[in-house]
Structures are given as structure tokens and as C-alpha cells.
Amino acid sequence: MGAVASLQTLTARLAEDRLEVLGGFSVAEGEDGFPAGTRTLLMLGPREPGFWPHLTAQPEWDGAPDPVDRWSRRVIGRLACDLGAKALFPFGGPPYHPFYQWALRTGRVWDSPVRLLVHAEQGLMVSFRGALALKEAVEVPHPVGKPCDACPAPCLDACPAGAITEAGYDVPRCHVFLDRPEGADCLSGGCLVRRACPVSQSYARLPEQSAYHMGQFHR
Secondary structure, three states, X not given: OOOOOOHHHHHHHHHOOOEEEEEEEEOOOOOOOOXXXXXXXXXXXXXXXXXXXXXXXXXXXXXXXXXXHHHHHHHHHHHXXXXXXXXXXOOOOOOOOOHHHHHHHOOXXXXXXXXXXXXXXXXXXXXXXXXXXXXXXXXXXXXXXOHHHHOOOHHHHOOOOOOEEOOEEOHHHHHHHHOOHHHHHHHHHOOHHHHHOHHHHOOOOOHHHHHHHHHHHOO
8 A cells, every 4th residue: 555645535444344434643753652653643432434344354363362352453464564654552551641631632522520531423432443644745644623622521420330520430330339239331332431422323333332342341
């Protein structure tokens, strides 16, 4: 494929693997925390509809541990090699790359009222499978207005356990609730706080995917 010709070209290539660019930003010459020569960082995540059926049909879905991460390494790593770029991932540490802080730099992802990241189009369902550190200055998706600014914030009152609030995420409290019968809906359909976000509700993520990730979280 060679160097990135345009964001549109890369978007078409990512679509083959049900991925998309969720945001990006320019990197200053010599900026710390990035591979040498990086000019642009693009953050990648699932493209809906169709991501979960595509992923679960891949060879990594073989019963061995970490199929999602193994698939991400293969697919994004191969793309990075084709582009002469560097693939970076939110897993595999410590140390871990600062995906949370990188996301905030894109102008398309923000700190939500419940402190979880919220994306302009994916809402609180946003997730990152990796990032591409490119040596070229490439167009990135433009910043947009934060959806929370005009939202009544149903996320603030959605957690039945009171584990996710504006004060942050009480993970032990969440696990205790998930062990109880009342936690079955969260485990089978996904976090109620994430589902309460109006932007999340317009995003075509399947409950099966949320159930899988909740199961991994609550092992």
C-alpha cells in the first residue's frame, strides 16, 4: 500500500477489517512519548455495523486467551507495516501507552460526566483497538462539539450499583454488584451507564459484544 495517500484511502482500507479512524492529531517534531519521526497519530476502533460478526469469524477466535487483542495485533500490525508506520496498542503493558490522554487530544473524544471517555459518534461505547503512528502529516477527522454540552446526562443516575458517578468509577463496588442476581442485565447487555448515553443508543454495537467484554472484565 505504501505511504498514506489520504485519510479517505486509509478509511477504505480499514473498512475491510471493520475498523475506522476515531480521531487523530498532529505530533510535534521530537515530541516525547511517540516513536521517532511520528508526525500524525490516528486512533483506531470498531466500525459498525458488522464489527463483531467479522471479528468472531477470524482465526484468532479459537478458544485461546485474548482473541480480540491478538486479532488487533495482527490486523493493525500488518497495516502499519504496509504503511511504513508504527502500530501502538492500549494493551500489552506495563508500561501502557496513554490512550486516554491521546483520545482527548483528538477533539472528538472527551471526559464525560461520569469520567469515562465519550466519543462524538460512539458515545460511551467507544473503544480503541490500536493506533497508527505515521511519519507523514496526514489529514485527521476534524474536531466537533462535545455532545455532553447539550445532554441531560442520564449517565449520572444510570448505575444501579452507584459504582459509576461524577466522582469516578468504584471498580470493587461494581464487581460486588455483578456477582449478585441484580447484576445479570449489566453482564448480558453491557454496562447500563454506557447504554444510557443518547449517543451510545444510536451506535450499532451488538449486545453480544458488550456481554463478552463485561465477562472479560468480571473474570
